[in-house]
Amino acid sequence: MTAAQEAQPVTQAATASSSVPLISLRDIKKSFGSVHALRGASVDVHAGEIVALVGDNGAGKTTLVKVMAGVHAADTGEYEIEGQPANIRTPSDATSHGIATVYQDLALCNNLDAVQNLFLGRELTGSRWLGRRIHRAESEVRAREVLTRMRLGSLSLTRPVGAMSGGQRQNIAIARSVLWKPKVVILDEPTAALSHSASQQVADLIRSLADDGLGVVVVSHDIHHFVVNSTDRIVVMRLGANAATFRSKDVTGEMVVNAMVGGNEGVNLAG
Ligand SMILES: Nc1ncnc2c1ncn2[C@@H]1O[C@H](COP(=O)(O)OP(=O)(O)OP(=O)(O)O)[C@@H](O)[C@H]1O
Ligand SMILES: [Mg+2]
Known part of the structure; x- marks a missing residue:
């Protein structure tokens, strides 16, 4: 068999491992008025795997991710978490089921440092008689622990993140998303606008999350x-x-792009 033949698109069932997926979305439909953003989209994410969601502008990727994250409620379709039907209709539904999302704008506060950003909105607070004072020292220890575990120990804890590089900011946003031990992390364009080496660092970080057993989209x-x-x-x-599902190791960029733009060129190329 030639490499090209091996690279034919395969069904999800063929590529997925036999384990129950962490999350499974089936035949999701979502319209905005007359715009049919999702016309029946499906995706499974297993523990330990990195699933890329690709497609041309307007293909529905962000809408599907927002359904996963509870930002949009699907009009119809099934959403299962570890094999159980789940009713995910708000971002806090998703968070409480262990689904974390890193959006493209990262939602970091540029004037705050890494520690403050990691705990933003979820500050460790003191006991009542100390007031609801942030335990800075405790937060720093926890932040250092997490960053070291993610091999990001060299990041400054005290510099405003606005003064950091795009890659460093992306890494902090990812670290923040995993601080509370989610099962699935969803990232929208994590390498956009990054240099080749910064992209590689982010890719390494994402791989280490999958190696820790997270599912990554x-x-x-x-x-x-x-x-x-x-x-x-x-x-x-x-x-x-x-339109198609591929094992990443079996394809070239051209084949993926052909599947994105239409027809069955990906298959024809392979044939
Ligand atoms: N809130 C909304 N209101 C109306 N239409 C929307 C809304 N969100 C998305 N759409 C439409 O749904 C379709 C899918 O959009 P979506 O943002 O999911 O695409 P995408 O694959 O993420 O594209 P891109 O690569 O450009 O980010 C588009 O036609 C878009 O205009
Ligand atoms: Mg998008």
């Missing part, structure tokens, strides 16, 4: 580098539905 337009080299499975969306 990554929306990315960086097909030729990040998607084919640093993910396990590629789910291609087109016009709000699934």
